[in-house]
Amino acid sequence: MIGCIAIFFGLNTSENAKPEPQQALEDAPLVPVVDGGAAAEPANLLTPEPEAPKAQPWNEQVVRNGDNLSLIFKRAGFDTQDVHRVVTESPDGSGLARIYPGQTIAFLGNESGELAAVRHVKSELETISYTLSANGYGSEVITRTPVTRQSNATGIITSSLFLAGQEAGLSHTTIMDMANIFGGVIDFVGDPRKGDTMHLLFEELYLDGNKFDDGEIIAASYANQGKTFTAYRYTDSAGKTGYFNTDGVSMRKAFLLAPVDFTRISSNFNPRRIHPIYKTARPHRGTDYAASTGTPVYAAGDGRVIKAGYNRANGNYVFIQHGEQFVTKYLHLHKRKVKQGARVSQSQVIGTVGSTGAATGPHLHYEFLMNGVHRNPRTIHKKLPKAKSLAASEMPRFRQAISEISEQLAALQQDTDNRLAMTESSEDKG
Structure with a gap:
């Protein structure tokens, strides 16, 4: 027998609201009648829709120093078999073998605890997604392109190029890029003077409305003395x-005038100087750049490392051969970044400033030899080969390409000249 529950329907006593008999019959809910006419309550007049399964949360793991895939998967609750499947089954799986500290690897499990997806965030611009399907793990590379915006800056040297760049709102990267552009014609350690001016047109990269990174320098000028x-x-x-x-002459010269970041020169080329440790007259056949330990040291030009080692006098050192005529030497390094026999390119980091060997403090001792003879690194550039120029056939295209940019740069320079003139006029009146 089917059990029944009595249901009482309230009656509306208003005559105006009383329905016609036929209407009442049509509108009345169909309730099964059992056991002599008692109405059975329907199990559920309005059956609610089943709740959608809750989405599983992503388990994000940040790559740490010394991590490998097995360790990261284990922290997320998965094993080496999962590692093997993702790496071998997906077209881009080999990319997971190249992970770096700071990157994020996120994991998504399904209701049964199986690994459903992996998301490798390589950078803000590139993510690789690995997803499980009936055919195994597939992969998709998702890339984003930042928006490029042109900006400009003007700086006036009051104490150093670096401080002037910072006051102009330039990042460390952009300041260094500018120094590298002019590194063959300006020694930013010894040449800058108070009142020098610099102007830059450069790109900035934006992502989601926020600055993401520095772009390229489009044009720059530096007025020095x-x-x-x-x-x-x-x-x-x-x-x-x-x-x-x-005039279409390349800014890239054979050698940088200074092979370190902007620091102060503590000792210049001096063939008669008294050695600070041995207290004897020993020629100082180079230039000393005082800088904090760890400051990057650059290769002054393209070449091959002919010596890289350590001795009591030089400490950690690197010697580079540039063609047949030139050799540059870098002494008292804290660390060497290149080995003997390696090919190096101009501005490549070959070591860091230190105080190893016979040194009284952290600095780079830099020597320049031409045909086996020591030359003053700060003046030898005048005798070096001239920079390459664009071919005559390329010049019309070059002039057209820089036409608008040169006008913008000139406008920046003019604006600076006007402001300086106004400042000088105000000072004279005062």
């Missing part, structure tokens, strides 16, 4: 990109 150096970024018809002055 009455002489202005100008550089434009240009990609020639062969696809090669470089910086050139207004």
Whole structure:
């Protein structure tokens, strides 16, 4: 027998609201009648829709120093078999073998605890997603492109290039990029003077409305002691990109004038100087750049490392051969970043400033030899080979490419000149 529950329907006593008999019959809910006419309560007049299963949360793991995939998967609750499947079954699985500290690897499990997806965030611009399907793990590379915006900055040297760049709102990277562009014509350690001016047109990269990174320097000028150096970024018809002055001469010279970041020179080239440790007259056949331990040291030019080692006098040292005529030497390094026989390119980091060997404090001792003879690194550039120029056939294309940019740069320079003139006028009146 089917059990029944009595249901009482309230009656509306209002005559106006009393329905017609036929209408009442049609509108009345159909209730099964059992056991002599008692109405059985329906199990559920309005059956609620089943709740959707709750989405499983992503388990994010940040790659740590010394991590490997097995350790990361284990922290997320998965085993080496899961590692093997993701790496071998997905087309981009080999990319998981190249992980770096700071990157994020996120894991998504399904209701049965099986690994459903892996998300490898390589950077803000690139993510690789691995997803389980009936055919195993597949992969998808998701890339984002930042928006490029052009900006400009003007700086006036009051104490150092670096401080002037910071006051102009430039990042460390952009300041160093500018120094590298002019590194063959300006020694930013010894040349800058109070009142020098710099102007830059450069790119900034934005992601979701926020600055993401620095872009390329489009054009720059630096006025030093009455002489202005100008550089434009240009990609020639062969696809090669470089910086050139207004006449199409490459800004990339054979050697940098200074192989370190902007620091102070503590001791110049001096063939008669008294050695600070041995207290004897020993020629100082180079330049000392005082800087904090760990400051990057750059290769002054392209070449091959002919010696890299340690001795009591030089400490950690690196010698580089540049062609047949030139050799540069870097002494008292804290660490060497290259080995003997290695090929190096200009501005490549070959070591860091230190105080190893016969040194009284952290500094780089830098020597420049031409045909086996020590030369003053700060003046030898005047005798070095001239920089390459764009071919005559390339010049019309170059001039057209820099036409608008040169006008923008000139407008920045003019604005600075006007402001300086106004400042000087106000000072004179005061």
